[in-house]
Amino acid sequence: VLAPPSNARLKAVRRLSRRTIRERDREFLAEGPQVIREALAAGASSRVLDLFVAESELDRHRQIVDDAVAAGIDVHLTPTRVLAQLSDTTTPQGLLARCRFEKWRLDAVMNPAMRMVAVLANVRDPGNAGTIVRTADAAGADAVVLSAESVDLYNPKCVRATTGSLFHLPVVVGSPIAVVVDAARVAGLRILAADGAGPVDLDDELDSGRLASPTAWFFGNEASGLPADLRDLADAVVRVPIHGRAESLNLAAAAAVCLYASARAQRRLP
Amino acid sequence: VLAPPSNARLKAVRRLSRRTIRERDREFLAEGPQVIREALAAGASSRVLDLFVAESELDRHRQIVDDAVAAGIDVHLTPTRVLAQLSDTTTPQGLLARCRFEKWRLDAVMNPAMRMVAVLANVRDPGNAGTIVRTADAAGADAVVLSAESVDLYNPKCVRATTGSLFHLPVVVGSPIAVVVDAARVAGLRILAADGAGPVDLDDELDSGRLASPTAWFFGNEASGLPADLRDLADAVVRVPIHGRAESLNLAAAAAVCLYASARAQRRLP
Numbered sequence: 080v081l082a083p084p085s086n087a088r089l090k091a092v093r094r095l096s097r098r099t100i101r102e103r104d105r106e107f108l109a110e111g112p113q114v115i116r117e118a119l120a121a122g123a124s125s126r127v128l129d130l131f132v133a134e135s136e137l138d139r140h141r142q143i144v145d146d147a148v149a150a151g152i153d154v155h156l157t158p159t160r161v162l163a164q165l166s167d168t169t170t171p172q173g174l175l176a177r178c179r180f181e182k183w184r185l186d187a188v189m190n191p192a193m194r195m196v197a198v199l200a201n202v203r204d205p206g207n208a209g210t211i212v213r214t215a216d217a218a219g220a221d222a223v224v225l226s227a228e229s230v231d232l233y234n235p236k237c238v239r240a241t242t243g244s245l246f247h248l249p250v251v252v253g254s255p256i257a258v259v260v261d262a263a264r265v266a267g268l269r270i271l272a273a274d275g276a277g278p279v280d281l282d283d284e285l286d287s288g289r290l291a292s293p294t295a296w297f298f299g300n301e302a303s304g305l306p307a308d309l310r311d312l313a314d315a316v317v318r319v320p321i322h323g324r325a326e327s328l329n330l331a332a333a334a335a336v337c338l339y340a341s342a343r344a345q346r347r348l349p
Numbered sequence: 350v351l352a353p354p355s356n357a358r359l360k361a362v363r364r365l366s367r368r369t370i371r372e373r374d375r376e377f378l379a380e381g382p383q384v385i386r387e388a389l390a391a392g393a394s395s396r397v398l399d400l401f402v403a404e405s406e407l408d409r410h411r412q413i414v415d416d417a418v419a420a421g422i423d424v425h426l427t428p429t430r431v432l433a434q435l436s437d438t439t440t441p442q443g444l445l446a447r448c449r450f451e452k453w454r455l456d457a458v459m460n461p462a463m464r465m466v467a468v469l470a471n472v473r474d475p476g477n478a479g480t481i482v483r484t485a486d487a488a489g490a491d492a493v494v495l496s497a498e499s500v501d502l503y504n505p506k507c508v509r510a511t512t513g514s515l516f517h518l519p520v521v522v523g524s525p526i527a528v529v530v531d532a533a534r535v536a537g538l539r540i541l542a543a544d545g546a547g548p549v550d551l552d553d554e555l556d557s558g559r560l561a562s563p564t565a566w567f568f569g570n571e572a573s574g575l576p577a578d579l580r581d582l583a584d585a586v587v588r589v590p591i592h593g594r595a596e597s598l599n600l601a602a603a604a605a606v607c608l609y610a611s612a613r614a615q616r617r618l619p
Contacts, residue, residue: 113596121594201482214602219592240599247594254533282617322489322612324391324517326383329510332484332605338607341590 081132081144081202086156088129092165092177098231105180107233109171110163114291116143117243124150133159133304136173143174147340165244167235179231183249185224185259189266193221195341196268197293198307201228202330204301208232210331211298216244218338220348224226224251224259225268228306235263256297260312272297273337274305275327277316281340284317285332296337301330351402353412354425362435362447368501375450377503378435379513381442387513388448394420396516399447400451403429406443413444437505450503453519455494455529457534458607465611466538469580470526471498472600477561478502479510480601481568482494484513488608489616494521494529498576506581526567530582534566540583542567543607544575545597547586551610554587560614568606571600 094100095108109115118127130147132140134156147154163171189196197215202208209231210297211287215223225232232238232245232252254262265268269292271284284290297313299305310316319328328336354370364370365378376398379385379529389398400417402410404426418425433441459466469484472478478500485493495502502515502522524532533540539562554560567583569575580586587608589598598606 099543117596202451210602211597213595213599216593217589217591217595217598217602227397242596242599243596244593283615286617316425319487319609320488320612322616323486323514325487325514326512328368328487328605329480329483329601332487332601334481335602335605336609338591342590343552346592347556 080310081154081156084131084157088167089154089161092131092175092305095177100211101233105182107178107180107238108235109176109178109238110174110235112140112143112168112174113240114241115174115176115295118176119143119146119150121243121246123246124152124178126181127152127176128179130154131157131165131175131185133157133162133171133173133283135159136262136307140174141221161280163183172348183251185251185254185262188222188249188282193268194293195220196263197223197334197338198224198226198259198295198297199229200297200305201300202298203230204242205230205234205237205282207301207331211334212241212250213244214331214335215338216247217261218342220248220338221250223247224254226256226311227253250290256306256309260309267297268293270295270297272299272305272309272313272316273319273333274310274316275318277318279315279317280302281317281319283313285340285344290341294332294341296341298330352427354401358425359431359435362401362445364618365447371503372601375452376449377450377508378449378505379446379508380444380532381509382410382413382444383445384508384511385444385446388516389413389416389420391513391516393516394422396449397422397446398449400424401427401435401445402426403432403441403443405429410444415513419430421606425605428470431475445556445601447449455521455524455532458519459509459532462617463536463538464563465490465493465512465608466492466533467604467608468496468529468565468567469499470567470575472504472568473500475500475504475507477571477601479507481604482511482520482603483514485608486517490518490608492519494524495524496525496526496529499549499607502586526576526579527548527602530579538563539567542568542569542583543589543603544569544580544584544586545588547588549585549587551587551589551607554585555610555614560611565610566604566611568600568604571587573602
């Protein structure tokens with residue numbers, strides 16, 4: 080039998096709409112069945128502190144609720160209207176979790192056994208950032224780094240776009256770009272900066288065999304591109320070729336092409 | 350000297366928020382400098398019927414306004430508040446165009462000289478649809494088809510996500526999937542259906558050399574995937590391999606990987 084949430088619990092959720100509180104308390108909100116299912120399935124149920132399900136959506140989310148109860152998570156049957164007010168979306172899905180965030184340390188995560196890391200150098204759009212975390216997970220990256228210059232990983236839009244991948248692999252946040260570059264070098268990774276105006280064609284990189292090396296891919300800002308000093312520090316500044324008339328690719332699409340090119344080079348090519 | 354828009358012009362814009370009116374009048378709205386710059390640059394200025402610029406943003410958009418005036422387009426200096434009300438976005442950029450849409454005919458567009466076509470079989474999300482149009486343009490596709498089962502190309506969110514690529518290459522709308530499949534066969538294209546659960550690995554397709562053939566790529570719905578009959582009709586149902594723990598890729602990211610794999614096979618591999 081599920082009980083309604085106390086006012087104190089609801090208050091704890093409301094506070095997490097503020098980034099400063101999220102960082103102080105090391106908690107964040109995950110919304111919708113996809114992210115929460117992944118949190119439970121990924122053996123990350125210890126990271127789910129509370130689960131709120133809308134009264135009207137209980138039947139639809141029954142399996143997730145049962146799994147959460149079995150994992151010992153506090154599940155709160157919440158008036159649908161109350162949960163909608165806590166939602167970040169215009170079409171709430173009736174499921175919200177308060178989660179603990181894992182504080183991954185850059186120096187502990189980066190190591191010489193790594194083959195691929197995706198670094199968001201100064202990505203500002205939460206949808207792009209979350210999608211790149213998801214794509215890096217799919218492409219088999221060992222870790223993702225969001226530099227201090229990038230959007231907050233725990234922004235609700237970003238969490239949603241990861242569709243749970245932030246529970247699948249280490250995602251380091253908060254290190255300045257220059258520190259990430261140093262850590263990547265120490266770990267023996269080749270540093271590739273993705274830039275639409277880069278001098279090196281991604282297909283040439285593939286043909287050369289160099290993409291098979293352990294690689295840290297750096298992705299820049301949607302509007303302003305990569306910081307100039309990062310371009311100087313990189314081993315190569317690589318462009319996805321534009322064969323047609325488009326001026327550029329969407330950042331998340333370009334990242335998908337780059338990360339999958341590396342995955343192919345490392346896993347398939349002779 | 351720019352004049353303010355008449356009430357009749359403003360009314361003509363407001364009406365275009367409705368799909369039925371867009372289709373009846375064969376007009377749509379394009380918003381923001383990126384799309385409008387592309388419309389003018391792509392030699393598509395004859396498709397721009399009216400340009401509305403916010404009084405407060407005239408200096409910022411001066412170059413576009415000058416280009417539009419030079420191309421003989423009616424430019425209207427519009428009260429900022431009025432233009433904001435016409436905008437589809439929460440952060441209007443002060444630039445809106447009423448455009449004519451080109452009615453591309455499927456049978457005229459599909460032809461045996463084509464090498465790559467992207468087909469949105471039943472894509473519902475306007476952001477994904479527009480991003481795939483942009484990516485197909487970048488990857489050098491000859492055309493894009495949005496089947497009748499897909500979202501409206503001229504939805505404002507979709508137009509914005511194309512960042513102007515809908516002015517760069519033929520985009521056919523309104524044909525049922527089965528008709529598109531037939532037309533692709535007649536044009537001699539291999540029919541590849543992208544599906545996360547497909548039996549064929551994209552890397553195997555690349556290794557086999559088959560991806561170098563002229564290809565129509567079909568992309569399905571974000572939630573429900575491809576229609577089952579399309580899976581049966583395809584020459585191969587291809588998955589982008591998932592090397593990590595993500596359950597799936599974002600549709601637009603998967604499309605980017607598929608289209609660029611074809612571009613590489615056709616342009617680079619021996």
